[in-house]
Amino acid sequence: MSQAEVKKVRHRMGKLERKNTLVAYSFLAPNFIGFAVFTLVPVICAVLLSLFEWNGGDISKLKFVGLENYATIFATKKVAEKGIEYFFNRVDLGIALKNTVYYTVVTVPLTIVCALALALLLNKIKGAVFFRTVFFFPYVSSMVAICVCWSFMLMKDGPINQIIMALGINFNKGWTADSTMAIWSIILVSVWRNMGYYMVLYLAALQGIPRELMEAATVDGANKWQQFLHVTLPQLKPTTFFVSVMMVISCFKIYDVVAIMTDGGPGRATKMLVTYIYDEAFVKVRYGQASAIAMILLIIVLAVTMIQFSSEKKFSND
Amino acid sequence: MEAAVHSREIRKDNPTLRKILRTVIWILLILLSAFTLIPFVWMVSSSLKLDREVFAFPMRWIPETFHWENYSLIWQRVPLVTYFKNTAFIAVVVTVLQTLTSSFAAYAFAKLSFRGRDALFLCYIGTIAVPWQAYMLPQFIMMRSMGLYDTLWAMVVLQAFSAFGVFLMRQFYRSIPSELCEAARLDGLSEYGIWARIMLPLSKAAIATLVIFTFVSTWNDYMGPMIYLTRDINKTVQVGLRRFIQENSSDYHLIMAASLCSLLPVSVVFLCLQRYFIEGIATSGLKG
Numbered sequence: 001m002s003q004a005e006v007k008k009v010r011h012r013m014g015k016l017e018r019k020n021t022l023v024a025y026s027f028l029a030p031n032f033i034g035f036a037v038f039t040l041v042p043v044i045c046a047v048l049l050s051l052f053e054w055n056g057g058d059i060s061k062l063k064f065v066g067l068e069n070y071a072t073i074f075a076t077k078k079v080a081e082k083g084i085e086y087f088f089n090r091v092d093l094g095i096a097l098k099n100t101v102y103y104t105v106v107t108v109p110l111t112i113v114c115a116l117a118l119a120l121l122l123n124k125i126k127g128a129v130f131f132r133t134v135f136f137f138p139y140v141s142s143m144v145a146i147c148v149c150w151s152f153m154l155m156k157d158g159p160i161n162q163i164i165m166a167l168g169i170n171f172n173k174g175w176t177a178d179s180t181m182a183i184w185s186i187i188l189v190s191v192w193r194n195m196g197y198y199m200v201l202y203l204a205a206l207q208g209i210p211r212e213l214m215e216a217a218t219v220d221g222a223n224k225w226q227q228f229l230h231v232t233l234p235q236l237k238p239t240t241f242f243v244s245v246m247m248v249i250s251c252f253k254i255y256d257v258v259a260i261m262t263d264g265g266p267g268r269a270t271k272m273l274v275t276y277i278y279d280e281a282f283v284k285v286r287y288g289q290a291s292a293i294a295m296i297l298l299i300i301v302l303a304v305t306m307i308q309f310s311s312e313k314k315f316s317n318d
Numbered sequence: 319m320e321a322a323v324h325s326r327e328i329r330k331d332n333p334t335l336r337k338i339l340r341t342v343i344w345i346l347l348i349l350l351s352a353f354t355l356i357p358f359v360w361m362v363s364s365s366l367k368l369d370r371e372v373f374a375f376p377m378r379w380i381p382e383t384f385h386w387e388n389y390s391l392i393w394q395r396v397p398l399v400t401y402f403k404n405t406a407f408i409a410v411v412v413t414v415l416q417t418l419t420s421s422f423a424a425y426a427f428a429k430l431s432f433r434g435r436d437a438l439f440l441c442y443i444g445t446i447a448v449p450w451q452a453y454m455l456p457q458f459i460m461m462r463s464m465g466l467y468d469t470l471w472a473m474v475v476l477q478a479f480s481a482f483g484v485f486l487m488r489q490f491y492r493s494i495p496s497e498l499c500e501a502a503r504l505d506g507l508s509e510y511g512i513w514a515r516i517m518l519p520l521s522k523a524a525i526a527t528l529v530i531f532t533f534v535s536t537w538n539d540y541m542g543p544m545i546y547l548t549r550d551i552n553k554t555v556q557v558g559l560r561r562f563i564q565e566n567s568s569d570y571h572l573i574m575a576a577s578l579c580s581l582l583p584v585s586v587v588f589l590c591l592q593r594y595f596i597e598g599i600a601t602s603g604l605k606g
Contacts, residue, residue: 021433023509027426031419034479039445045456121343133592134351140588143540144559145577149357157373159360204600253449256540274451281455290455298452305447
């Protein structure tokens, strides 16, 4: 091929590539424009907004304040004066963080245990599809309906307390109105609602365990319990890890159940991070502070995601 | 070793033991199902009682007389029809837009090569990790300045372009062999033709999953409508029901009847298509 011909071919290739790129962009455009305007831009703005003071109204009232919003939500001056305990017992952010972490730490293991137990029971049994549908059902049912139903059931004279009383335990307080039980009613509803979802993930994982492994264990004289402990559980490790990460993230984002059942109360007993953001943003209309709290949420969620990414490699090498 | 094999054979050949084990598991499962379904049963039972009967002691699971009139009462007391219409509108438009645009974009990400593809995809993936609650405020301020506050379209654009849909469809398209596209290209089909005539028909299962995911999450969405929709004529089932509850907090029987009505559409969709839903979760492992 002569030099000129090569040039020609190159030119044509370049043209083709440009044409291909144009075609690709035309495929992307409908989604990307919407995505950029309604997701990408707000994400960037969220970071910036946390450095400004703005109480709604005209955009000219936007005032740059640097890290002042963060100082306010952390109540740095008072905390420096009265110690860290003050932060977790008195400051809104501290209380919201404490409640959210408490909720997460209890809900995640509890849900995992329930989900795994259900999956083990359902594995290789007749009628599994029926039971699977039953356990999964709470997950798709409307939030408001089930939360209201649960909060009625957990009332002072509700059926749950009647059952507890019938068992001989003297307990007649309304769960959602009691400052120690309120968070437990939220945990209860969360576990009940989500266990079916994670059960499905565990069921898929159980079906993926190679049969030979189980058979080998039986041949070696392992009983059912030993089989579970030394074959099933290790094989489920990646799923458990994945499920925990997902659940921790969704726990930190909890809002619906709290908003409907307790509205953060009684007092601040069930105030969560997102409830706090909502209050600051849409009730008190303090946009800067709300964005600063939102950044705390963002940092926590991204940190958990990072842990997942770095550990995924480890698991795929195992 | 021999003994072990022997004992295993015994275990296998012991039909009574297996039967007992199976029965125990069955009973356990039935009990657990009952526990899972208690709230729904209680909901049905309370919705057929009088308000003073709901918390009567001792409680009755089956009402003395069935007050079916509760169900005709709520349609007069709550503008449920409007709520249903609004929610259905949002759910349908979001589902259609989401499915179309994301399968379109996913095709480009999975089967076309162009400059900046990986960077752009990383951008998409990155925002999946960002919780909506972290940027809902700037988004709200933007939408309000666009005049979308308190309109149903706000709810549509909020959910129609999610990165999750693109991700899900891309994963699926990558499992379709590229040779198929190559062959079609040689036969003179344009990229749009390949998308419409090869990829789309092949991805029915993935689309079904995405459709149900989108539909259920739009129907059950609470926080979005809570922030954006204030006038009663614009409310969705979730926030409308919530308003009714706040205004009539002691009409327990009516609240339960209305709650039950709000559950029905999504339950029907789920029960009909549950196979796609559950299997979709099992394969994608992602939350909707």
